[in-house]
Amino acid sequence: MTSVAVLGGGWAGILFGLEYKLRKPNARVVILEKQRTVGGLLRSEKINGHLFDIGGSHVIFSRNKTILNRMLEIIDDVLEVPRKSFIALSRHFVPYPLENNLNALPEEDKIDALISFLEAWKLRPDDFIPKNFRDWIHNFFGNWIAEKYLVPYNLKIWKRPLENIDVDWIYTPGRLPIPDWRDVVRSAMGQLTIGYIEQSRFYYPRYGGIQRIFDCAMGMAYRYGVRYIKGYNVVSIKRVNDGWFINNEIYCKKIVSSIPLNELVKLMEAPEHIIRLAEQLDYNRVLVVGLAIRKPAPEQHWIYVPAPDIPFHRYAWISNYSPLNAPPGRSTLIVEVTIPPNQPVNAEKYVEETLQGLEELGVVKREEIIFVKAWLHEYGYPVHTTTSNRARSEVLHWLNEWGITPIGRWGCWQYWNMDKVYEDIIEKSSF
Ligand SMILES: Cc1cc2nc3c(=O)[nH]c(=O)nc-3n(C[C@H](O)[C@H](O)[C@H](O)COP(=O)(O)OP(=O)(O)OC[C@H]3O[C@@H](n4cnc5c(N)ncnc54)[C@H](O)[C@@H]3O)c2cc1C
Structure with a gap:
């Protein structure tokens, strides 16, 4: 019998598996991931020599030195990079923070x-x-x-x-x-003043894009005996005696969940008022547009774009994060656009507007683009509205009464980066 089933196999899921096994080597831990590819938002894809972090621009940094060191110890080959980020103000680049x-x-x-x-x-x-x-x-x-x-x-x-x-x-x-x-x-x-010192440099895997940190953590988790099942969509969770049945086939003693909280309560057939509350959990999707470009990148990492007439809020030259993210003489750019839920998404239109916006800012001309690919993520950013914050506490309270442990950005419905997800898991993995 499985001791612990972890729902969702992104950063939170794999870290929980790892940290729990370190504390309880005899426990049987299984991670259940809906996608056929591993890593959640930390996935990377290499296409014709161009590496894209398909969940958007991700870098490693933290104010919490212990957590930062733990994250860096996971990766086999990590680069330390002095950050060069800017804000595009009236088409003119001012270094960040303004x-x-x-x-x-x-x-x-x-x-x-x-x-x-x-x-x-x-x-x-x-x-x-x-x-x-x-x-x-x-x-x-x-x-x-x-x-x-x-x-x-x-x-x-x-x-x-x-x-x-x-x-x-x-x-x-x-x-x-x-x-x-x-x-x-x-x-x-x-x-010269630096501003938020912990953000003045960042860390990034030399090989394999941001997914490398996930893959290294996954390698460690395997070595400790954690099982990871991909392509496994959790569709139902039922209480049985002193444990749980998942999809009527996996029996476990304890559930830890990193899947979106609004979806979890539906799978558990929660009472109507909890489902209604969970519907108030607010979020944005994120569309990530990747461009392979036949010219080297300027000396920049990412650029914030406040102009209201341009659809994206940020673009990032990720071939400057690691030189291995693009073939020599070329560059890889990713652009992020947020989209509220329940709105039809015409990805082609967004891509076209993105390319227009990049041209307008003088970032790239059409003839310099080798190819473009876009990835839409239903869950990109939890939005902390006052209403959704209240709803979240009540839903989490209800979950706690059932003994389910929420983890991660979506399980806890918090605007957390990788470091905060890790910090929270360390506290929670000692039950
Ligand atoms: C655009 C963007 C940029 C970011 N930049 C940074 C950065 O620079 N630095 C940083 O530290 N953090 C950054 N983050 C945050 C970082 O991505 C998250 O903190 C982290 O990836 C969250 O991991 P998670 O496991 O909680 O969530 P996820 O990665 O979303 O994992 C949840 C998993 O659950 C799975 N799942 C969902 N439903 C089911 C189901 N029914 N059955 C089974 N599995 C299911 C999903 O497929 C997914 O794999 C960024 C996030 C975004 C969106």
């Missing part, structure tokens, strides 16, 4: 940005608590940065009024992802 690079703005804009930034700091009371995401942006960055960059950029990625988005995922008093005003003044005067 508030630490005001000197790169034209003179008039620089003055306006600095004055409104300082005004916001001066007017904000010490005990200020932002009411919502828009409130946080205006009160911490000032109106200029808000209106020219942060508001239009975030409207593009989230596709919801920013007043409806909670700040729980960015703002925890004492843990500030906000700039020091002294650095902002220094940067406006032309002194």
